[in-house]
Every structure is written in C-alpha cells, then in structure tokens.
Amino acid sequence: MTRPVNTAAMRGVFPVAPTIFDDAGQLDLEGQKRCIDFMIDAGSNGLCILANFSEQFALSDEERETLMHVVLEHVAGRVPVIVTTTHFSSHQCAERSRRAQAAGAAMVMIMPPYHGATIRIGERGIEEFYRTVSDAIDIPIMIQDAPVSGTPLSAPFLARMANEIEHVSYFKIEVPQAANKLRELIQLGGDAIVGPWDGEEAITLMADLDAGATGSMTGGGYADGIRLIVDAYAAGDTEAAAAHYQQWLPLINCENRQGGLASCKALMKEGGVIRSDAVRHPLPAMHPATREGLLKVARRLDPLVLRWAH
Template sequence: MDQSQQEFCAKLRGAFTALVTPLKENGDVDYEGFRKLINFQIDEGINGLVPLGTTGETPTLDDEEEEKLIRIAIEEIKGRVPVIIGAGSNSTKHMTEYVKRAKENGADAALVVTPYYNKPNDSGLIKHFEAAAAVGIPVMIYNIASRTGRNIPVGLMKRLAEIPGIIGVKEASGDINQMGDIIREISIPRKAAGNPFVVVSGDDGLTLPLIALGGDGVISVISNLIPKKIAAMTKALLEGNFEEGRRLHYELLSLAKTAFIETNPAPIKAAMNWAGIPVGPTRLPLGPLAPSSEPPLRAVLEQLGFKLK
C-alpha cells in the first residue's frame, strides 16, 4: 500500500452516511434535495458520505441518474469529507464499469458489494474483487449476506484483503463473532505493519461492539436523520470514552432497530419526511410503510425530541 492510500485509510475512521436518494412525489430524482442533504450532513459533522449504496435505492436508478448524482456529490462535497461511491453489481463487467465511473468522477473510493443472486464460489469472488481493485481506485468490500445470499467468511476475507487496492470492509453480516475475527486476524496485524485494513460496521446497532473490538466506525443509515448524534457517538467510542459512547448508543438504539421495521430505506425516508427533512417516497418495488409500522417509528422519533409533521 502506498503512502497516499495509507493516509486515506486513516481518514476512514468515524461515521459515514449511506445517503438516501431524495425523490420527488412523481418519482423523479430530486437533485436539489440531494445537494441540500449533502450539505446538511457535512454541516452536522459527519465524517464521510456514501452515495449510491443500497440505501440510495440504486437498483431502481438508471445510469443517467446515477451519473448525475455522482457529479453532484463530488461537486458539493468539494473534498470536505471522503466520498465512497457505491459501485456494486452482480455482473463483474458492469461492476468494473461502475468503479471506473467512480474513479473518473473523482471519488475517493468505491464500495463493491458481494455479487447478489449469483452466489459466486470463492474463486469467482476473488476474480471479481481483483477486477475491482485493478481499476486503480481504493475499494472497500461490502459484505451483507442478508441482501446477497453469500457471506464472505474470515478465511476468504483474508485472501481478498491481500489484493492490492482492497482497503477494507463494510461488515454487515450481523455476526459480531465474525466481525471480531476479521479485526483480530486481519485489521490489527495489518495496522501494526503500516498496511491498514479498515473495518466498519454496516449495522447501526453494532457500532459500539465493533469499535470496542478494534473496528473503525460505521457506514450508517440512521445518520441520514441524526448525523451529529452518530458522529458524536462514534467519536466518543474511537477516543475510548465508552461511558459517553454507551450513553449515546442506548439513546439511539431504539431508532437503530425501528429504522429497519421494514425494508431499508422505506422507514428512514418516512422518518426524515416526518422530521422536516424532505426526501420524498421510495421507488417501486419498495412501497410506502404499512400503516401498522408508522406508530412505533413515530413514537421513537418523538422520544428523541422530534416534532413530527
């Protein structure tokens, strides 16, 4: 790993927001709303931004919309925080094109998810991530078996971590034992050798235990709504102030749970709209929240002090 990548990895500590994509009521992308959301996040102290992830509803965005969102993100962020562009696909050819697109538009890194639906074998996964890294931009693996049907176990993650240009993993396996083993067997030795491998949580509710085990932070969904709180919690934990970090963890835990009462990002978008941060509806096939899901989510937001519309 060269000096510039080492310095970049040092910046990948803290709270990053997996940005929602604001939509108008007619379903068109709200590009002005996207600009406002980016600036709201940075003004509130978030450490980095991740556009075009699953939370950004990329399965339903077309190439032209994605291109424009990337350009706006780079334009608005202006280097103030690192930007990691979602560039995953279950086609290696398409994924490579998306990683190139991220690089050409000036992203700091690309987030590449395990290929979904195909359920590739180990040799296929290695070739897939080799192709991503060969583009020449830092690549973070996104491991989320609940979405993809394919977990990356520790032994395979070790092999992927050896690929030059693979700088870390967004771990959303939900398995804290696996997360701990990745940190203990890959991240800690790599950091000691001056060759960092970043491990961030992909689950808001597991940020505290992941950092306690030696992890680096979170790519958060609920920070779309509460970036200042998530940044403060993560900062406290990374600085070893576990009393304050634990206090914030428990304060926010109900939201971390209830924000997934239905498929992400439907609940967080509803919560943001109610709280006065207009991001519009989701796109089909994600429909509006079921009536039974609204009361518990609204109750959690009111407990956090939001005055809801």
C-alpha cells in the same frame, strides 16, 4: 503483500445518503442537494451514495451517473464520498469504479457478484472479480459483506484478499455475529485491514466497536446521534459511548427493524429537509402508524434532522 499502517485511513460515521424522489417517483436533484447539505451539517465524517439504502437497485444507469456527478460536485470535497459500484459483471463493475474515481470518489463499495436467489460465484471467481476492479482504479475498495448477496465470505478469505489484492482494504461487515467476524478479520489480516467497519444501521455498533471497528455506515437521518457514540468511544470513554448508544438505540431499532430505508426520508421530510419522502415503486410507502412511531421516538431525542430547516 503486507501494507504499512495507513495513517490517513477513513474512519468515523459515513451514513448512506438516500436517493430523493418527488411524489411522482422522479429524481429530485435539488432535494438531493439539501439532503447532502443536512447530512454534512449533522456531522457525517463522510458519505456513501448509490448503496442499497439509496435504492440503487431501482435506478437506471443514466440516473446513477447523474446522481454521482451531482452529489460529488455539490459536496465539492467537504467530506470524502464512497460510491457504491456493485455489479455482477467484473468488467461493468470495473468501469463503474473507474468512472467513480474520475468523478472524485474517495472509495468504492462493492458486494460480491450475485444474481437472484441462486446464481452465485465461488471464491476463485470472487477473487478474480475484485482483482479486476482493483487493477482498474487507484482508490480503496470496501467489500460489503451483507446477507443480501447470499454469498458467504469467510474471514480467512477476506483477509487473504486484503493481503493479496492491492486496493482491497476496507470491509463493511453486516452479517449475523458481525463483531466476531470483525475480530477474526482484524486478527488474520493485520495491517492489510485498513478499515474494519460495521453497518446495518448501527444495530450492533457497540459490540462492533469493542471488536475493533473503526467506521460505521449507518442510515442517513441522524449522524449527530451516531457521532456521539463513535466519538466517545474513539476518545476512550467507553462508558459515555455506551450511555449514548442506549439513548439512541430505540431510534436505531426503529430504522433497522421497522421502517427500513424509508426511515431517514420520513425524518427528513418531517424536518423540512426534503419535500417528498417517496420511495420508488414497487417498494411500499411507509405505513402511517410506523411513521408516527418513528417520529415519536425521534422527537424524544431531538435530532438535528427535525430542526435543520427551521
């Protein structure tokens, strides 16, 4: 099955929204709404919720449902929202995806089924898994190709699924040498690859844009900075894009290599967007020295996150 070019394809900067907790580790829904408002004001073309950088693995099913509805109702169509619905079970993933669509999700993002360090599924089972989900919904599926799943997904296999499974059309590639994989995927999949995206906090963004990426799923703290890079590149000014990338790369590096998923929360708390930057135990709190290093780099760039609440 070969699709015509989708002129309404989602593209640009779609950061992952963190899940906001209070200091006791409970959901802070008012803080969550402020986080979402900031991320939209910072220039996010869209948002992703319930992803790994949202600590989705530390949430109960009931909390996931609550967050999904609170966020989608609060966004109220201002930007498209991607809902992560990853689950090992084909049936449960299809059910999660169906509920996300009913709640207003623009797309679902799903890793291939895996469990622990050793339970993996072969290509036939993975293909059946995504087909089961696709048959249950009418919105696009983004396959998240990330090392955390421990599941090799070759570019020919991804391209085949794009051509043969109706709603499989977006791909978040965040494995080593992502640019090479994006380039091969686009070449093999043609028009079926509606959205070749990069991830991993934009640490390889310029190479991935050069390879044909049309979207980037980054951390949630500084979409305004990532937009400078992506917008310049989309406008054909690759030199300006490279200059912006070099400017923001130290902060990208701090998030990707030092602070991890706690980074955007630290930035949001420092700027008064949220009251607590707590991550959910047993994740460790950010070391004070790591936090100070992150903020030192951020202050040189003056991102909106440090000014939004003032």
